Amino acid sequence: MTKTELNAFRRALLNRQEELGNGYGGREAFAVETSADELDRIQHAAARDYAMGTLERASNQLREVRSALDRVRTGQFGICLNCGAIINANRLAAAPWASFCIVCQQTADNADRETGTPVLMAA
Numbered sequence: 001m002t003k004t005e006l007n008a009f010r011r012a013l014l015n016r017q018e019e020l021g022n023g024y025g026g027r028e029a030f031a032v033e034t035s036a037d038e039l040d041r042i043q044h045a046a047a048r049d050y051a052m053g054t055l056e057r058a059s060n061q062l063r064e065v066r067s068a069l070d071r072v073r074t075g076q077f078g079i080c081l082n083c084g085a086i087i088n089a090n091r092l093a094a095a096p097w098a099s100f101c102i103v104c105q106q107t108a109d110n111a112d113r114e115t116g117t118p119v120l121m122a123a
């Protein structure tokens with residue numbers, strides 16, 4: 001990977017970090033619900049669950065973005081954390097925060113499905 005390419009990925013990651021850090025505030029959704037109306041309460045609870053799911057995905061991705069930026073600094077960017085293979089350039093272009101090559105990512109996704117834990121954010 002050239003220095004220019006690496007810089008482009010670094011910029012993309014910094015932009016993404018800013019988006020994730022500033023967005024998804026969702027503070028209203030977490031407000032304590034005081035309405036006595038049951039249906040209203042359920043709808044608000046669903047909206048809150050949805051907001052929390054979004055928030056959790058955003059914070060997971062923020063962690064991935066930060067760890068990718070660390071790898072840019074240490075010269076490990078674009079190398080699969082699991083098997084050490086070079087991550088495909090198209091994959092990195094679509095998801096610069098990807099920490100695994102496509103083979104290891106698919107293995108991880110399958111393992112997630114089998115154990116019933118949430119699937120990693122599609123990268």
Ligand SMILES: [Zn+2]
Pocket residue numbers: 080081082083084085100101102103104105
């Ligand atoms: Zn791998």
